[in-house]
Amino acid sequence: MSTATNIAQWILGFLLILSSIGVILVRKPIHASLCFLLTLLLLAAIYIQLAAPFIAVMQVIVYAGAILVIFVFVIVLFQDAHQQIEEFRAKSSPILLWTAAVTFLASLGLLAWSLMSLPAAIQTLPAGYGTVETLGKALYIDFFFPFEAIILLFLVAIVGALYIGKKEI
Amino acid sequence: MLFIVCLGLFTPLLGFLLLILTSHVISRRFAYWIACGAIFISLCCFKFLLIYYHQTGMDAENFNLYSWISMGAIQSNFLLHIDSLSLLMTLIITGIGFLIHVYSIGYMDHEEDYARYFAFLNFFIFAMLLLVLAGDLLLLFVGWEGVGLASYLLIGYYYNRPAAAQAATKAFVINRIGDLGLLLGILLTFYLFGTTDMTTVSQLAQQQFSVGAPIITVLTLLYFIGAIGKSAQLPLYTWLPDAMEGPTPVSALIHAATMVTAGVYLVVRMEDLFLMAPLTLQIVGWVGGITSLFAAICALAQTDLKRVLAYSTVSQLGLMFLACGAGAFYSGMFHLTTHAFVKALLFLSAGNIVHMLHGTTEMTKMGGLSKIFTKTHWLFLIGALALAGIPPFATFFSKDLILEQEYLAGFSSLFYIGLSASILTGFYLIRAYCLTFMGSTHLTPEEQQTVQEAPVVMLAPVMILGLLTIVGGLLGFTFYQEPLLESFLSPEVKINAIEKELKSGFVLTPETWLAIGGSVLSVCAAAWIYTRMRNRLGSTLQTVKKAFYINEIYWMLIGLPLQTVAWAITYILEPKFFERSLQWITQATQKVAQTFQQFQNGQIRSYVAWMVVGSVLLLVYLVF
Amino acid sequence: MDISLSIFISLAMFAVGIIGVLMKRNALVFFLSIEMMLNAANLLFVAFSREWGNQIGLVWVFFVLVVAAAEAAVGLAIIINLFRTKQVVDVDQYNLLRG
Numbered sequence: 001m002s003t004a005t006n007i008a009q010w011i012l013g014f015l016l017i018l019s020s021i022g023v024i025l026v027r028k029p030i031h032a033s034l035c036f037l038l039t040l041l042l043l044a045a046i047y048i049q050l051a052a053p054f055i056a057v058m059q060v061i062v063y064a065g066a067i068l069v070i071f072v073f074v075i076v077l078f079q080d081a082h083q084q085i086e087e088f089r090a091k092s093s094p095i096l097l098w099t100a101a102v103t104f105l106a107s108l109g110l111l112a113w114s115l116m117s118l119p120a121a122i123q124t125l126p127a128g129y130g131t132v133e134t135l136g137k138a139l140y141i142d143f144f145f146p147f148e149a150i151i152l153l154f155l156v157a158i159v160g161a162l163y164i165g166k167k168e169i
Numbered sequence: 170m171l172f173i174v175c176l177g178l179f180t181p182l183l184g185f186l187l188l189i190l191t192s193h194v195i196s197r198r199f200a201y202w203i204a205c206g207a208i209f210i211s212l213c214c215f216k217f218l219l220i221y222y223h224q225t226g227m228d229a230e231n232f233n234l235y236s237w238i239s240m241g242a243i244q245s246n247f248l249l250h251i252d253s254l255s256l257l258m259t260l261i262i263t264g265i266g267f268l269i270h271v272y273s274i275g276y277m278d279h280e281e282d283y284a285r286y287f288a289f290l291n292f293f294i295f296a297m298l299l300l301v302l303a304g305d306l307l308l309l310f311v312g313w314e315g316v317g318l319a320s321y322l323l324i325g326y327y328y329n330r331p332a333a334a335q336a337a338t339k340a341f342v343i344n345r346i347g348d349l350g351l352l353l354g355i356l357l358t359f360y361l362f363g364t365t366d367m368t369t370v371s372q373l374a375q376q377q378f379s380v381g382a383p384i385i386t387v388l389t390l391l392y393f394i395g396a397i398g399k400s401a402q403l404p405l406y407t408w409l410p411d412a413m414e415g416p417t418p419v420s421a422l423i424h425a426a427t428m429v430t431a432g433v434y435l436v437v438r439m440e441d442l443f444l445m446a447p448l449t450l451q452i453v454g455w456v457g458g459i460t461s462l463f464a465a466i467c468a469l470a471q472t473d474l475k476r477v478l479a480y481s482t483v484s485q486l487g488l489m490f491l492a493c494g495a496g497a498f499y500s501g502m503f504h505l506t507t508h509a510f511v512k513a514l515l516f517l518s519a520g521n522i523v524h525m526l527h528g529t530t531e532m533t534k535m536g537g538l539s540k541i542f543t544k545t546h547w548l549f550l551i552g553a554l555a556l557a558g559i560p561p562f563a564t565f566f567s568k569d570l571i572l573e574q575e576y577l578a579g580f581s582s583l584f585y586i587g588l589s590a591s592i593l594t595g596f597y598l599i600r601a602y603c604l605t606f607m608g609s610t611h612l613t614p615e616e617q618q619t620v621q622e623a624p625v626v627m628l629a630p631v632m633i634l635g636l637l638t639i640v641g642g643l644l645g646f647t648f649y650q651e652p653l654l655e656s657f658l659s660p661e662v663k664i665n666a667i668e669k670e671l672k673s674g675f676v677l678t679p680e681t682w683l684a685i686g687g688s689v690l691s692v693c694a695a696a697w698i699y700t701r702m703r704n705r706l707g708s709t710l711q712t713v714k715k716a717f718y719i720n721e722i723y724w725m726l727i728g729l730p731l732q733t734v735a736w737a738i739t740y741i742l743e744p745k746f747f748e749r750s751l752q753w754i755t756q757a758t759q760k761v762a763q764t765f766q767q768f769q770n771g772q773i774r775s776y777v778a779w780m781v782v783g784s785v786l787l788l789v790y791l792v793f
Numbered sequence: 794m795d796i797s798l799s800i801f802i803s804l805a806m807f808a809v810g811i812i813g814v815l816m817k818r819n820a821l822v823f824f825l826s827i828e829m830m831l832n833a834a835n836l837l838f839v840a841f842s843r844e845w846g847n848q849i850g851l852v853w854v855f856f857v858l859v860v861a862a863a864e865a866a867v868g869l870a871i872i873i874n875l876f877r878t879k880q881v882v883d884v885d886q887y888n889l890l891r892g
Contacts, residue, residue, distance in 0.1 A: 009795070013802045020806050020829060024813040029821050036825055039806075043832060050799070050843045055854050059835075062858055067828065067865045074869050075821050081882045085818050091885040092774040097815045100778035100785075104811055107785045108804050111792055115800055125846055138848050139855065150859050157863035165870035167877075771888025773823075777814050 009049065016042045029075050029082055033068060040064045052130045170221070171232050174249055177214030177259070178302060180207045181295040188288035195284050204287035205270045208294055212263040219256055231304050231368070238307075244364040250304025257502070258301035258434060261509050265426045266294045268630035272517055273418045275627035276524055286326060286416070293319035297427050301434060306355050306365035309435070313351065313399065316428045317344045323423060324415040336411040343408040347398010351435075354391030361388070371441035380445045389442050389449040392435060393456075400432030400486045403460040407720050409483055413475040413530070417520030420475060425482050425512035430505050433489045437498045444496065454494020458586040461487030465593035469600070474519050475530050477601045481556065482512060484590055488571055491587050497574035504567035508556075510641050511564050514634040515552040515598075521545045521623040521631065522605065532604040539606040542622050546606045548635045553602050555638045557595030558688040563641035569681055588684060595691040603699035799840035806833035820872050820882045824865075831861045 019042060022035040040063050047056035075082075128134040139147055184207030188200060195203075229252035238245040270290065277283045296315025303309040318341075325337030358365050361384065362373045378385050396402070401409040412424050423429070436443060436453065443450055461484045468480035485508050492501035522542060523530055539546040555562030558569065568591055575584040622628075768779075806829055813826025835854050842850025872882070879886050 009798060013798055016802055017805050017809075020809045023825060023829060024809060024817060024822065029819055029825075032822050032825060036829070039829070040832070043836060046799075046802075046836065047839055050839050052839050052843070052851055052854075055839060055851055058855070058858060062862055063828075063832075067862055070865060070869055071821065071825065074873065077873070078821070078876060078882050081876065081880075082819060084881055085883045088881065088883050088886065090818065091770070091888070092772040092778070096775060096778045100781040101812050101815050103785045104781050105808055107788050108808050111788065112801055112804050114792065116797060125843075129846065129848065130851065134848060135851055135855070138852050143852050146856060150856060153863055154859065157867050161866045161870040164867065165873050769891060771891025773884055773887065774815055774818075781811060781815070 005049075012042060012046055012049070016046070030072070030079075033071050033075060036071075037064055037068055040068065051125060054130060054132050054135055170218075170230070173214050173218055173221075174232060174251060174302070175234075177211045177218070177263075178249070178295070178298050180210045180214075181291045181298065183207065184291040185288045185295060188284050188291065192282075192284035192288060197283060200284045200287055201274050204291055205267065205274070207291055208263060208267045208270050211294065211298070212260075212267050215256065215259045215263055218251065219260065222251070222253070222256060229368075242363055243359050244366070245307045245359075246305055246366070247308055248304035248366060249302045250367065251302070254434075254438065254502070255301050257506065258430075259298055261506060262294060262297050262301065262427050265509055265513050265634075266290075266422060268633060269418045269422045269513065269517070272421075272520070272627050272630040273416075275624050276416065276418050276520060282326075286323075289319055289322045289326070290419075290422070293323065293423060293428070297431070300431055304367055306358060306367060306370070310348075310351060310355060313348065313395070313431065316423070316431060317341060317348070317399075320344070320412070320423050320428055323419040324412050326415055326419070330414065333414040336408070336414040340408040340412050343405050344398050347395045347405055350391045350394025350398070352395075354388055354395065357384075357388050357391060367438060371439070374442055374445060378445065381447060382445070385442060386446040386448050389439070389446045390452065392439060392442075393449060393453055396432030396435050396490075397456065398432075399435075400429045400490070401483050402432075402456050402487065402490065403463065406460065406464070406483050407723060410476050410479045413473070413479050417475065417516060417523050420479070421513045421516035421520065424479065425516050426509040429482060429486055430489075430509070433486065433493065433501055433505055436490070436493050437502055440493075440498050443493070450494050450496060452494075453490050454580060454583055457487040457490025457492075457494055458583045458590075459487075460484070461491060461590040462586050462593075465590045465597065468597040469593065471597075472532050473530050474532050474535070474601060474605060475516075475523070477597060478512070478515055478519060481515075481594065481598065484594060485512070485556070488568065488587060488590065491583060492571040492574060494583070495574050495578040495580055497571065497578070500567065500570045500574050504564070504571055507563040507567045507638075507641050510634055510637045511552050511555045511562075514548060514631060514638055515556070517627075517631045517634065518545045518549040518552065521627055524627070525620050525623060532601065535605045537607065541620055542606070544622060544628060545631070546602075548631050549602060549606070551635050551638060553595075553598040554692065557598055557692050558591050558684060559595075559692065560685065563638050565685075569684055572684055573681065588687060591684060592687040592691045595688045596695045599692050599695035600699050603696060607699070796840055796844050799836060803833045803837040803840070806830075806836070818883050818885055820875070820884050820887070823884050824868055824872065827868075828861060828865065831857060 016039060019035050019038040023032050023039065026032050026035060040059060044056040044059045044064075047053075047059060184203055187203055188195065229250065232249040232251070234247040234249060236246050270287070273286070273290065277286055280286065293316060296312050296319055298312075300309055300312030300316060303312055321337045321341040324340055325334050327333045355365060358370060361377075362370050364370070374385060398405045409424060409429070413420055415423075443453070464480045464483035464487065468477050468484065471477045471480065485504070489501045489504050489508070492498070492504060519530075522535065522538060522545065525542075526535070529535070551562070555564045558565045560566075572584060572587050572591070575581075575587055810826045810830035810833060813829065814823060817823050817826065835857055838850045838854045838857070842848065842854075875887050876882060878889075
């Protein structure tokens with residue numbers, strides 16, 4: 001591709017990593033959720049770049065628009081409680097946690113390093129790649145059964161969430 | 170034939186079972202009838218067997234009741250062996266046993282637990298009959314242990330008294346020590362001959378080994394150790410004086426007439442083996458002689474009437490072993506028979522007094538009882554004179570025969586020991602008689618009012634025994650021909666050469682005069698001393714009274730170390746080591762559980778961390 | 794877009810998510826990190842689907858999205874319930890499963 005696209009990709013990637021690190025580094029959880037929002041939007045941009053526009057739009061609507069909204073609701077609901085965490089002592093052993101984290105990073109680094117050389121992407125995409133029509137066809141015809149199962153999952157999740165979250169009066 | 174034998178043998182066992190199973194509900198009369206009836210039936214059976222045996226010419230017979238052990242190298246059966254020796258013993262056992270059962274009816278008239286007593290007495294008769302009728306050493310051992318058990322049960326009859334319980338345990342333990350010797354002997358017999366059938370063993374021993382073979386010496390020594398334990402000879406005698414804690418009829422039956430003679434019976438039964446081991450015979454003779462003298466000395470200083478008689482029993486048993494040691498087995502058996510009558514007589518008349526005085530046996534509390542016990546004191550006097558060796562009572566003949574054998578067989582030192590023991594016998598017995606019956610009384614006035622002569626049921630058996638004592642000597646002596654007992658026993662019990670000389674009748678040798686003179690002298694001396702001075706002749710030497718402190722020595726050497734070890738184990742070893750190690754095990758298990766508990770602390774982040782570690786390992790494995 | 798770049802970004806996001814799960818004690822940020830991991834997986838699916846020109850990856854992304862939504866809903870309901878029991882949002886205090 002052109003150098004501009006390349007630079008755009010690199011900038012997007014850089015920003016994405018920054019914002020995801022920001023999610024865990026910021027102090028207040030409301031700021032963390034905002035960073036997460038930024039991450040999601042950047043991800044949508046990357047999806048568009050990867051010739052999957054429908055997925056990008058769905059990401060924005062579902063993830064950023066629904067899930068993140070619920071998160072923000074709950075964060076606001078508990079807004080007094082976030083301060084209290086510092087008062088309690090951490091009960092999990094830090095040695096264990098740091099060991100796990102460091103080893104994981106190391107192993108991922110090794111994995112990334114070994115995946116450096118991969119074949120280039122196919123240049124010509126099949127017709128209708130990433131459009132709603134082909135995706136819909138694939139979903140309803142090839143993957144019909146998982147689709148129905150997902151619907152059932154949704155039903156169960158709705159009933160479950162309602163039941164768990166209900167206040168006993 | 171077999172039926173009669175089994176009837177005689179097992180009827181007392183039936184009596185025992187009946188009485189012990191119904192001991193709480195059975196009535197007094199019924200219990201008396203069952204107990205005495207069982208022994209009476211036994212007595213009749215053996216009398217019948219005697220007549221039958223006499224008619225058919227005195228062959229020994231074997232009855233195999235049950236084939237017990239038969240593996241390749243070991244053979245042992247329930248063998249009953251009927252010959253003149255066993256018949257003699259069974260008649261003594263059932264005869265004196267029956268008299269003592271009748272006597273016990275009177276003795277136990279105020280006891281509540283009579284059924285238990287008669288049951289155990291019947292059990293004892295059964296075990297003793299099994300012992301003498303056994304033709305197989307292992308079966309004899311069964312009877313041996315049975316009489317030991319019966320002795321324990323009967324000595325400890327008054328189990329509420331700690332002294333009685335301790336005495337019973339002591340008897341059992343000391344018997345056990347002897348039984349170890351006998352058991353080793355039986356095992357050695359199995360090893361040498363492959364079977365314990367007595368006749369087979371005697372034959373095989375004579376075929377396979379020569380006289381004086383060391384292994385036969387060891388074998389006979391082991392048998393003799395068993396006899397030492399059972400018959401209360403010198404190292405293992407201490408249980409017999411303490412066994413007087415039991416009821417007096419028990420002392421009469423078990424510890425005078427029957428159980429303690431089991432050792433002598435064993436030696437006589439295995440005489441073929443003993444004759445092949447002259448070294449053992451010498452040891453037997455010396456042990457018997459020294460025991461005899463030692464017990465006689467101890468009896469001089471006792472103040473308890475029954476203990477005098479107990480030490481006297483030990484002394485007389487020593488004399489019997491003395492006889493066996495000189496090879497004079499027939500004399501030993503003769504003395505066993507007469508001693509059984511006389512000792513039972515002495516014990517039962519003492520029992521009359523003890524019963525009427527409600528259990529006191531201390532002679533210091535008695536005295537002058539001849540005015541109250543008009544008949545008993547005559548009977549006691551007869552017994553005392555008989556045992557002292559005054560002719561023409563029964564024991565004179567048997568004792569004299571033993572002493573003559575000793576001298577003529579060449580064991581002159583043993584002869585003098587036996588002679589001194591016999592002289593001392595007269596002395597202490599007459600001393601006991603005088604202290605109890607003569608002189609001024611030590612009874613309290615109200616006792617003098619209530620005490621009276623014993624009832625007929627207790628007097629009659631004693632009188633029968635008195636009669637036997639007077640005429641029993643006829644069994645074993647005549648002036649010119651072979652005595653009855655001798656001809657009866659001769660096929661079985663070897664009459665050695667010296668006895669054959671005396672076979673022609675009774676001869677008055679110089680030794681006989683020496684013995685008679687010594688006994689008469691000692692009797693008169695004791696009578697004179699104790700009627701005049703009434704035990705003022707120096708206070709009793711405490712040492713002699715306590716049998717030279719042998720009991721205490723045994724306690725310090727054996728009892729005390731064992732008790733210390735037991736104390737150490739209970740208070741030191743067990744809490745510190747055993748409980749500690751158990752505690753350590755539980756603590757270790759808990760620590761392991763606690764370590765594993767840390768994996769389940771409920772912390773989500775820890776769970777995730779472990780999952781991450783696991784996935785890292787998986788990643789590394791899959792990729793590299 | 795270069796595939797290795799996408800892989801790199803995806804791994805980085807996943808690592809960040811894991812670190813967030815291990816290090817953060819606030820239950821909501823904890824959960825947010827989990828969602829981050831899901832997004833990393835999504836990115837990987839889309840990138841490889843573009844690499845090979847296959848539509849299957851996109852269908853999978855669809856399913857992952859649906860599951861993430863359902864899971865978020867139920868998870869938040871659980872957190873609300875836990876808050877009602879324990880009165881804190883500290884993940885370390887939610888140790889009722891200990892034993």
